[in-house]
Amino acid sequence: MNRRELLRSIALIxxxxxxxxxxxxxxxxxxxxxxxxxxxxxxxxxxxxxETILPATDTPGAKAAEVGAFMKIMVTDCYTKExxxxxxxxxxxxxxxxxxxxxxxxxxxxxxxxxxxxxSLEKEAKTYNESREDKKAPVHYYTLMKQLTLWGFxxxxxxxxxxxxxxxxxxxFDGNAPYTKGEKAWAE
Numbered sequence: 321m322n323r324r325e326l327l328r329s330i331a332l333i334x335x336x337x338x339x340x341x342x343x344x345x346x347x348x349x350x351x352x353x354x355x356x357x358x359x360x361x362x363x364x365x366x367x368x369x370x371e372t373i374l375p376a377t378d379t380p381g382a383k384a385a386e387v388g389a390f391m392k393i394m395v396t397d398c399y400t401k402e403x404x405x406x407x408x409x410x411x412x413x414x415x416x417x418x419x420x421x422x423x424x425x426x427x428x429x430x431x432x433x434x435x436x437x438x439x440s441l442e443k444e445a446k447t448y449n450e451s452r453e454d455k456k457a458p459v460h461y462y463t464l465m466k467q468l469t470l471w472g473f474x475x476x477x478x479x480x481x482x483x484x485x486x487x488x489x490x491x492x493f494d495g496n497a498p499y500t501k502g503e504k505a506w507a508e
Contacts, residue, residue, distance in 0.1 A: 356395065356396045356404050356408070358392040358395075358396070362388075362392075362411055363388040363389055363391075363392055364388065364427065365388070365411060365414075365415065365426060365427060366387070366388035366391045366392070366411070366465070367382070367383045367386070367387060367388035368383070368426065368427055368434070369414065369426070369434075369438070369465055369469070370382035370383060370387035370388060370391075370465075370468075370469040370472070370473070371383040372431070372434045372435055372438050373438065373465075373466055373469045373470075374387075374469060374470070374473050375431075379482055379483045380478050380482050380483065382469055382472070382473045384478050385472065385473045385476035385477075385478040385479055386476070387468070387469050387472040387473055387476070390468065390471075390472030390476070391465070391468045391469075391472060394468055394471075394472070395407050395408075395464075395468070399464075400458075402457075402458055403458045403464070406458040406459075406460075406461050406464065407461055407464050407465075409461065410460075410461020410462065410464065410465065411461075413461065414426060414437075414441070414461070414462075414465075417437060417440075417441070418433070418434075418437055421433070421436070421437055422437075438462070441460075441462040442462060442466075444460065444462070445459070445460035445461075445462040445463045445466075448460040449463060
């Protein structure tokens with residue numbers, strides 16, 4: 321899978337254009353890069369948000385792939401100042417909404433409370449993204465977090481080798497490979 325295919329897939333899954341994708345394709349030459357600071361607490365929160373989106377099952381989850389650190393790099397190096405502001409304000413808003421709903425921070429909430437909160441944010445983000453009059457304005461912060469979670473996880477070593485079916489390169493192309501009904505697209 322090449323970069324363009326990956327971006328297209330993530331856009332289809334999240335229902336929005338992949339934010340920062342143009343920088344990925346051009347090498348992340350962002351003039352606003354390096355002006356943002358992520359604390360260890362913010363990265364920990366992002367890891368937990370990502371883990372709620374892609375939890376560990378019989379395969380590792382997003383936290384095992386250190387998706388929070390990936391988000392930090394992408395937001396810092398590849399997002400515009402406006403997108404960075406939306407993302408950083410979104411981290412605070414997410415925690416504020418968790419406290420309003422559960423009287424606890426997101427990190428102190430139970431997995432069910434986290435899931436409920438993120439489900440409501442998903443609906444809020446969809447409504448917001450569809451109703452934006454200026455389509456060039458940044459998308460909802462939850463959309464950014466979800467896109468980065470999927471992107472970070474499925475391009476990580478953990479995601480590629482322990483979750484997806486891993487075929488080391490160079491491999492051979494078999495255009496007539498047999499298909500077994502119900503065969504998984506991920507590692508077993």
